[in-house]
Amino acid sequence: MNTASGKRLNKYISDSGFCSRREADKLIEQQQVTINGKPPELGSKVMPGDVVKVNGQPIGAVADNKSDRIYIAYNKPIGITCTTERQVRGNIVDAIAHRERIFPIGRLDKPSEGLIFLTNDGDIVNKILRAENAHDKEYVVRVDKPISERFVKRMAQGVPILGTVTKPCQVEATGRNSFKIVLTQGLNRQIRRMCEYLGYQVTSLKRTRIMSISLDTLKAGQWRYLTAKEMQQINQAVAGSRKTSERAEQKLGKEVKYQPKHNPDVAGNNQKPKSTNKARVKAEHSDQSTKGQSHRNSKPTRPANQKHRSNANSSDKKSRITGKLSLKK
Incomplete structure (x- = not known):
């Protein structure tokens, strides 16, 4: 079977409109996906004729053209959960009630x-x-109290949350207790965590723009299709964008670079013997200073063997001398 003609499983699932690739990876890890009745691994490929099922229900990838792609702008109200899990009350899929299977971007x-x-x-x-x-x-x-110039400056410079420091961003005060912020990151509850770090609590948060697309007159709970012009702007903006993270690509590059290379000097007479010699000298010094203690602190094997061999040689020599004396007698 020619694996080059297959399609990666997470892409196959996302192309079907079932969910995003990230969500597909989670489903695969949770063993909710099968290929021909068997649970696959991450990175598995779907070949022509394979049957892919999610939770026992077969899915099929759509054709590789953009004519049947759906792009929706939705003004999400408070209380709606951004999940495709239909059992979750107030999920975003049911809220929109589109006839096709769709999923949220972010x-x-x-x-x-x-x-x-x-x-x-x-x-x-x-x-x-x-x-x-x-x-x-x-x-x-x-937020819950008046903002200061220091607050705006700190938010813009970056705040330590979730084991990292947020990237510099644009922040502008728009009122006594309100501000506008433009992010290029999407950390979990990022704005709320940034405010909490500086001693503020968010009382309301509304996303008004993504890239060149704004809410405009779209009311809470309403949705619309993105226009051809808007999609053209988005496609131009993401034309040079990565599908995978730079860290993941660097990691993959390191792995590929490392595996085929073999440098005999690494396992030769460079650093490893030097480290071993240092350890031996340290052990011998330790043994001399702790002579007579427990077996754990006894002399290293090599000196003991050398002594054993020396005693054996001495015994053999003594036997030979005794033998000679017996002959003379």
């Missing part, structure tokens, strides 16, 4: 509102979401 917290895209095009999702692709997302935020 997410907004349940208590947040504003613009979010939905699609059945798995290829475009990561291109928009990857932080290193630096696509703008604009928010208007209200």
